[in-house]
Amino acid sequence: MQTVPLEFYLILSSIIFTIGTIGVLTRRNAIVVFMSIELMLNAVNLTFVAFSAFFGDVAGQIFVFFVMAVAAGEATIGLAIVLALFRKKQTVYVDEASNLKW
């Protein structure tokens, strides 16, 4: 059976990671920045699963499991911070939250 080469998965992953990075760098809305970080995490997960399948090693999929658990924790904390920010300053735009800026 002919399979898709590993390179294609890695290039797709790098494209998605780059899209996520551009989202983090250019968007002001904290929730969209947060979603872009999720995009980057998923790109890395795709790399893990691709290597795991091509090398026949279960470790890659275990690490995807751990990354998903960390992402779930990050989602709760990140959104709680956004809620706290909104309650304090009535905004979710990251450039308006500059209290720590010197």
Add this chain to the structure above:
Amino acid sequence: MSLLYFFFIVLTVFAIASALVTILSRNPLRSAFALVVHFLMLAGLYLTLNAQFIAIIQVLVYGGAIMVLVIFVIMLLNLAREESLAEKFDYRRLLAVALGVAFVLQFTIAFFSSKNLNSNISSDSVRIGTASEIGKALFTNYLVPFEIIGILLLSAIIGAIVLAKRKVE
């Protein structure tokens, strides 16, 4: 052109398109729904790699739990559409896109010039993608990280409650 190639190309096109909608849309809710589509496409890509368990977890945890949380917060805050970005951000966006394109080109050249990558999916991949194999590895070799993940999730729950609760005067 095998069926697998066809599925890979369709899933890739939709994954990249939905990722672009996620970061380009002015409406956060539309971004969130595009991200759900993106997660479903990635689950399909995991299936083409014979990772059944990870694909199901992707749909349940990412497409379900995390995105419900995100959409809930967007609707709770009732955000207006973002106005177009100020001009001062334009040079930064240009720089980000240029560096991103350079990054992808670099990866493409690096991957296609390396000759020692495996060209075929391992014959073990169907076996190791099942829930029983992952569970076996999780409770033997990776038991300590698994327990620590439990503590991490507990602290995340406590942290979220502390951050989000109203101060009692």
